[in-house]
Amino acid sequence: MSSDTEAARVVDRQIDAFNRQALDDFMACYAPHATVLTDGEVVASGADALRALYGRQFSEVPLTATVLSRSSQAEWIVDRERVEGGAGIPAMSVLALYRVRDGLIDQVQFVGREAQ
Template structure:
């Protein structure tokens, strides 16, 4: 599989919705069967779990993500992001997004560390 311009636009739309804490716009970027992993651990799988995770995060610790660099490999879009807000120190994180059939079906967050 090859990354397309529309795949990149979808990831950008997802980041924009995340930064605005616009839950419905955010969820529209994800497959109903999407899985989210943090450092290899599944933290949400499926639409209901994903929605519950981000309802809580948007309410308790609204964060913003800034893309510092981006690359792609096979079916993955890989961002190095600066995440800040919500009363936490800024963090650097790798975010790996897999887009299939026009929706994000998996995202992995790797190597969170304070900046």
């Protein structure tokens, strides 16, 4: 799903890189101090932690994300995404809240995961 705001474009680039498991392209969408939260808990903070987290995921459990719907408000992009993996990995639906500042994602929160 595409939009024409700077925030939406960086989120779109990040999703594309995620789907290709292109770690350098993925990391280029994030601020050096970015934080990732899942259900309110910090799972990675800073570029080194994000690179380790997603590098491991891309090599061990490659997933793809499809944006089902999108809303935006100021610096926030809120996507409802369907995330799928290979054999044996059930599809899930999740809300992804991306905060974009100065052209980079500085925070992403994943909430409300549901099996599909």
